[in-house]
Amino acid sequence: MTAQIIDGKAFAATVREKVAGHVQRLKADHGITPGLAVVLVGEDPASQVYVRSKGKQTVEVGMKSVEHKLDVETSEADLLKLIDDLNNDPEIHGILVQLPLPGHLDEDLVINSISPAKDVDGFHISNVGLLGTGQKSMVPCTPLGCLMMLRDHHGSISGMDAVVIGRSNIVGKPMAQLLLNDSCTVTIAHSRTKDLADVVRRADIVVAAVGRPEMVPGDWIKEGATVIDVGINRLDAPEKGEGKTKLVGDVHFESCAARAGAITPVPGGVGPMTIACLLANTVTACCRANGLEEPEGLTA
Amino acid sequence: MHPASIGNIVYNDLALGPCTAVAAVEIVKTLPLDIEGLNVAVIGHSEIVGKPIAFLLMGLGATVTVCHHMTRSVAMHSRAADAVFVAVGKPGLVTGEMLKPGCVVIDIGINRVDGKTVGDADYESCKDVAGWITPVPGGVGPVTVATLMSNAVHATEMQMNHYRDAYARTDF
Numbered sequence: 001m002t003a004q005i006i007d008g009k010a011f012a013a014t015v016r017e018k019v020a021g022h023v024q025r026l027k028a029d030h031g032i033t034p035g036l037a038v039v040l041v042g043e044d045p046a047s048q049v050y051v052r053s054k055g056k057q058t059v060e061v062g063m064k065s066v067e068h069k070l071d072v073e074t075s076e077a078d079l080l081k082l083i084d085d086l087n088n089d090p091e092i093h094g095i096l097v098q099l100p101l102p103g104h105l106d107e108d109l110v111i112n113s114i115s116p117a118k119d120v121d122g123f124h125i126s127n128v129g130l131l132g133t134g135q136k137s138m139v140p141c142t143p144l145g146c147l148m149m150l151r152d153h154h155g156s157i158s159g160m161d162a163v164v165i166g167r168s169n170i171v172g173k174p175m176a177q178l179l180l181n182d183s184c185t186v187t188i189a190h191s192r193t194k195d196l197a198d199v200v201r202r203a204d205i206v207v208a209a210v211g212r213p214e215m216v217p218g219d220w221i222k223e224g225a226t227v228i229d230v231g232i233n234r235l236d237a238p239e240k241g242e243g244k245t246k247l248v249g250d251v252h253f254e255s256c257a258a259r260a261g262a263i264t265p266v267p268g269g270v271g272p273m274t275i276a277c278l279l280a281n282t283v284t285a286c287c288r289a290n291g292l293e294e295p296e297g298l299t300a
Numbered sequence: 301m302h303p304a305s306i307g308n309i310v311y312n313d314l315a316l317g318p319c320t321a322v323a324a325v326e327i328v329k330t331l332p333l334d335i336e337g338l339n340v341a342v343i344g345h346s347e348i349v350g351k352p353i354a355f356l357l358m359g360l361g362a363t364v365t366v367c368h369h370m371t372r373s374v375a376m377h378s379r380a381a382d383a384v385f386v387a388v389g390k391p392g393l394v395t396g397e398m399l400k401p402g403c404v405v406i407d408i409g410i411n412r413v414d415g416k417t418v419g420d421a422d423y424e425s426c427k428d429v430a431g432w433i434t435p436v437p438g439g440v441g442p443v444t445v446a447t448l449m450s451n452a453v454h455a456t457e458m459q460m461n462h463y464r465d466a467y468a469r470t471d472f
Binding site for chain 2: 130
């Protein structure tokens with residue numbers, strides 16, 4: 001069997017189209033423009049790339065994009081003051097503080113100072129608990145993107161056996177919650193798991209989110225399973241020329257694709273979905289803030 | 301049960317946990333077992349018992365599988381488990397043949413059958429296969445009540461510390 005490739009780039013484009021459609025309607029019917037504020041402290045090169053691309057896509061779907069680029073030395077009090085202003089700004093529906101923050105800033109304190117209703121990253125402790133108790137919340141973007149791809153591919157995933165490898169706060173844990181809420185039987189595997197191969201072999205759905213290049217080999221994959229690869233790892237690629245690098249996921253693509261029924265590639269799989277889901281969350285937050293019906297199919 | 305408390309559990313920072321879930325986990329902690337790496341099946345994914353148990357155990361390093369009414373084969377998962385937590389509300393749901401010999405059975409169910417109180421596990425068939433099993437009544441129930449007391453004390457301490465800090469920051 002050769003797996004069907006789940007094209008995250010194409011799927012993300014359809015999500016952005018849906019978002020753009022809702023933005024259009026919000027403007028036309030209600031005179032509301034959803035607004036997303038992104039806060040970047042310091043000049044981390046990777047963060048700068050993310051923030052630029054978030055801002056660009058926000059504008060492309062017709063939303064208002066506000067970027068606050070703060071000096072690396074910004075004090076906690078100044079950052080909290082900015083977040084407080086954004087919390088109280090009726091034109092801003094989503095607030096994202098780009099992580100990681102410089103060492104002198106308390107990430108937990110900063111994230112938990114964002115109004116949960118505007119916390120489009122879904123990391124506020126109240127959103128984590130709301131998701132954990134199956135209530136309406138803001139859902140972290142990367143696992144939301146994975147869930148959308150799974151629903152799109154399978155229709156319903158109810159009753160399927162799912163294994164999430166990795167128990168991080170930003171992917172593994174919320175992913176497990178989302179799969180449970182969709183009635184999968186969920187196993188969360190991690191660095192302390194014994195017989196990881198056996199655990200993975202039982203699964204109809206494998207979500208790999210550990211950050212270890214190609215750690216899942218094909219012979220761990222049950223014939224026909226769906227593999228969602230969240231890992232993005234950069235490796236040296238001398239075969240492409242001196243000093244060249246390549247991106248690989250947490251699963252070994254060729255051998256896994258030979259056994260899986262469907263698989264997401266890296267790059268071009270989960271990656272593009274993350275920003276698309278950030279935009280989706282912003283529209284959802286905007287609708288909730290204005291007491292309007294939420295867009296269908298854009299949230300958990 | 302406040303979202304923020306549940307959020308703290310998910311983030312591995314246990315302050316106040318739902319009593320029954322904490323009680324079930326505390327019982328297993330008393331056994332001569334290493335929870336790190338333990339394969340656990342949690343049967344039932346309620347917000348007040350199943351899910352918090354899963355996240356508490358995961359925080360302690362267990363590999364947790366959460367089963368529920370849509371699970372195709374509960375037995376497949378329970379047979380692979382070193383510890384089985386059952387919290388569904390269905391008498392006799394877990395039987396001895398669904399268990400790995402020597403495993404732990406934590407029975408959180410409380411059901412009335414023919415005027416008797418029984419759990420979700422079929423005690424008679426499970427007790428010969430399992431290494432440890434909690435009876436119903438007299439198992440998780442009393443520990444739940446004790447956990448409520450302990451949570452109340454802990455909450456009092458947290459509030460005292462909170463206000464002490466608050467006073468320390470003011471000038472009056």
